[in-house]
Amino acid sequence: MSFLTELTFRRVASAAPRISATTFAPRVASASFVHSRNLSSTAPQYKTVTEAAKDTLKSVDRAVSDKLVDGINIGSAVADKAKEAGSDLANKAQKAKSDLDSKAQSAKSDAASKAEQLKQGAQQKTHEAADKAQDAAQEVKKRT
Known part of the structure; x- marks a missing residue:
């Protein structure tokens, strides 16, 4: 055996009695504190202030754009109904x-x-009156 292998065995052998059964037992988390570990192979990438501001402005712009589109759609519907x-x-x-x-017609x-x-009735009455006047005139002539 090599020197390193022998040294490693001695250290493990001397440390073995110090390891108890509770060392490898699963830990039970208390109800009030749950600790979870994130597994990641890379370090987290934090956004710069300008990137965070850009993202915020994009989300605000998107929300405003959605509301404007809704308003345009409502306006279009109102215009169609008005037409x-x-x-x-x-x-x-x-x-x-x-x-x-x-x-009217x-x-x-x-x-x-x-x-x-009415015109015909008036003409008829006029003719009748004229006839009566002539008859009366003739009777007056006969009497005289």
Whole structure:
């Protein structure tokens, strides 16, 4: 055996009686303190102040952008509904105008027919009155 091997065996042999059974027993963690070890092969990479600020600004920018997009979508929906309501209102106005035009035309034709009837009635009464006047004039001539 080499010198190093012999020296290592002596140290282990002399240390063996000092090792107790509780040394290798699993440790029970108390309920109030749980210690966990992270296994990592590299050292943690901490961010610089500028990187942390950039990340914060990116997250704020993303949140603001999301809210702006939501606002734009809502505005677009409102504009579409307003256009639709305007179109419906225009259609209703056109229909009401056409209804009023047809009623006005009907009233105009009714008024024209009534005027014609009254005109004919007046002419007839005028002729009758003229006939009566002639008859009366002839009777007066006969008497005289």
